[in-house]
Amino acid sequence: MLTSLRADTGDDAVAGLTESLFSRIDFSNGAVVAISGGSDSTALLLLLKDHLDRNAPQAQLLAVTVDHGLRAESAAEARAVASLCATLGIAHRTMVWSDAKPASGIPAAAREARYRLLAAAARQAGIGLVVTAHTADDQAETVLMRQARSDEFTTAYGRGLAGMAPATLYDWQTWILRPLLDIERAALRAFLRNRRIGWIDDPTNSDEHYERPRVRAALYQGRGSRRIGDLLALAETAAAARTDRSRRAAALIRVCATRPVPGLIRLDPAFPRGERDAAVTALRLLLATAGGTPFPPDEARTAALLDKIAAAPLCATLSRTVVDARRAGIFLHRERRDLPAPVNAVDGTIWDGRYRIALRRGAGSVSVEPEGNVPAESPTMGESPTPPSLIAAATAAEPAFRPVAAAAASPVVAPFDRFLPSFDLDLAGALAGLVGARALPELPFDTGKTPTNA
Numbered sequence: 001m002l003t004s005l006r007a008d009t010g011d012d013a014v015a016g017l018t019e020s021l022f023s024r025i026d027f028s029n030g031a032v033v034a035i036s037g038g039s040d041s042t043a044l045l046l047l048l049k050d051h052l053d054r055n056a057p058q059a060q061l062l063a064v065t066v067d068h069g070l071r072a073e074s075a076a077e078a079r080a081v082a083s084l085c086a087t088l089g090i091a092h093r094t095m096v097w098s099d100a101k102p103a104s105g106i107p108a109a110a111r112e113a114r115y116r117l118l119a120a121a122a123r124q125a126g127i128g129l130v131v132t133a134h135t136a137d138d139q140a141e142t143v144l145m146r147q148a149r150s151d152e153f154t155t156a157y158g159r160g161l162a163g164m165a166p167a168t169l170y171d172w173q174t175w176i177l178r179p180l181l182d183i184e185r186a187a188l189r190a191f192l193r194n195r196r197i198g199w200i201d202d203p204t205n206s207d208e209h210y211e212r213p214r215v216r217a218a219l220y221q222g223r224g225s226r227r228i229g230d231l232l233a234l235a236e237t238a239a240a241a242r243t244d245r246s247r248r249a250a251a252l253i254r255v256c257a258t259r260p261v262p263g264l265i266r267l268d269p270a271f272p273r274g275e276r277d278a279a280v281t282a283l284r285l286l287l288a289t290a291g292g293t294p295f296p297p298d299e300a301r302t303a304a305l306l307d308k309i310a311a312a313p314l315c316a317t318l319s320r321t322v323v324d325a326r327r328a329g330i331f332l333h334r335e336r337r338d339l340p341a342p343v344n345a346v347d348g349t350i351w352d353g354r355y356r357i358a359l360r361r362g363a364g365s366v367s368v369e370p371e372g373n374v375p376a377e378s379p380t381m382g383e384s385p386t387p388p389s390l391i392a393a394a395t396a397a398e399p400a401f402r403p404v405a406a407a408a409a410s411p412v413v414a415p416f417d418r419f420l421p422s423f424d425l426d427l428a429g430a431l432a433g434l435v436g437a438r439a440l441p442e443l444p445f446d447t448g449k450t451p452t453n454a
């Protein structure tokens with residue numbers, strides 16, 4: 001639903017608005033505001049500053065600008081933002097994207113770099129929260145772009161049509177919140193004019209060589225607000241459906257999945273008989289987690305696999321994961337093909353998409369490679385013995401360090417480790433519990449209402 005903010009808004013109305021935007025967010029560990037100097041992020045900075053001054057004056061507020069180095073003016077623009085922040089008494093930092101730029105796919109690479117640098121600035125300041133100024137206009141554009149790409153099936157119940165999540169966990173560590181998703185850009189600009197604050201217009205935002213500006217132009221040809229309101233309503237319905245399906249998939253995993261040994265997941269034979277959409281979603285995410293792939297396998301292929309599993313026995317591979325369905329259960333483990341070659345273990349890096357490496361303090365040179373052949377023993381897991389050949393196959397794909405005690409590997413939930421949208425928090429938590437990954441960091445917002453759409 002669109003929230004209104006009008007040009008003639010007085011202090012009381014702004015206080016009411018900021019209350020509705022920010023009061024469910026816990027700022028006690030501070031916040032980074034991602035500010036490009038454009039209208040949206042400048043307005044966000046002012047609104048949040050107002051809110052914190054009134055409600056949490058001790059909270060640390062840090063404005064961060066990423067200088068992508070893609071336009072001649074970018075460094076000067078970052079300085080202009082720094083100077084605005086100095087006037088407002090807000091700490092500011094510029095992070096420079098200094099890596100070599102790719103020949104194509106610049107917007108995606110810039111976005112990737114932007115989140116990495118924003119999260120790094122937050123981490124270095126001891127802040128766990130980044131706030132961005134994505135607006136209702138941005139959300140409507142996202143839905144239009146995804147509509148243009150998706151097929152009928154995704155359009156009906158698409159993950160994509162839910163648009164941007166109001167919150168995303170980045171690197172399983174830093175929360176990115178988007179509190180302005182219900183507010184139109186025009187309203188934010190009116191607010192800035194009212195306060196006599198200027199902003200920078202980035203010419204890339206209207207460069208129709210890029211997809212988003214083309215979609216933006218098309219959006220306004222269809223008469224702004226009404227169209228945006230319709231697209232937001234569509235996104236809200238899709239988000240609710242997606243969150244619901246994701247929660248049912250999480251419940252299925254909690255009931256049906258266990259981990260007999262590291263690297264091996266066992267599903268109860270009842271799993272394929274769960275609600276179909278939830279079972280397909282659960283299986284997609286389980287396959288990606290077991291195989292260490294950032295994207296889950298295709299929905300249609302996973303649905304076909306689920307049908308075959310129901311008619312076990314079966315041994316098949318999807319998403320680098322062997323699926324072995326037999327009387328004792330349905331077992332998933334990393335396939336042996338294309339495991340990483342022996343390499344030097346680097347602290348904090350991810351091995352095979354599945355494990356985060358932590359070197360022990362003072363460890364010298366450490367190598368990591370797959371465990372390889374192990375003798376098949378036959379431990380008994382409660383009442384149901386796990387087939388020893390499966391334990392051996394799963395263990396063979398586990399990481400082994402040399403020297404053995406110089407490092408440790410902790411499991412990660414591959415499809416959500418980088419970006420976890422709030423729609424899937426419950427599902428990510430169920431997967432983390434299953435594989436023994438680190439628990440999710442505490443939520444800095446109230447999940448009962450927005451910003452999780454839950």
Ligand SMILES: Nc1ncnc2c1ncn2[C@@H]1O[C@H](COP(=O)(O)OP(=O)(O)OP(=O)(O)O)[C@@H](O)[C@H]1O
Binds near residue numbers: 035036067133134138
């Ligand atoms: N260079 C940057 N430095 C810091 N944050 C940024 C930068 N670019 C974008 N962001 C953040 O991401 C949000 C969305 O980015 P996008 O490029 O879609 O914004 P925009 O429409 O240009 O918004 P704005 O008018 O605030 O620049 C911005 O509102 C801002 O919070």
